[in-house]
Amino acid sequence: MNRVGAKMFEWIYSNMMTDKKREWQILSSNTLIKWTLIRLPFIVDGAEKGSIKENLLDMPGTRITNQDIATFIINQVASQEYVQKSPFISN
Incomplete structure (x- = not known):
């Protein structure tokens, strides 16, 4: 399901996905700053x-x-667990 959603995003929002890939290239090559890039599935408005x-x-x-x-x-x-990393998170 997630892979299908990702493919749809690449097709429908190709400019945004190109920017996201560039964002990853910039972050992953930068060791001077502490960063964490959180990757998300579909977001639902709701209680924790x-x-x-x-x-x-x-x-x-x-x-x-x-x-x-x-x-x-x-x-x-x-x-410090995810510094310089890009975790996927979901419920």
Whole structure:
């Protein structure tokens, strides 16, 4: 499902996807700043579910709530776990 969505985005939003690939090239070659690029599935407006799946290689689910995204971001401020990395997250 995620791969189909990604292909649709590449086709419908080709300029945006080109920019996202360039963004990745710039970040991944920069060791002078601390960065984390969070990759998301479909975002659902809703309450925090409290369970966030994380994976560095593949999207672990198809949806995530906006409140869980916020919680994940806040937790990364004090964490070194994903510095210079690009985790996928979902519920």
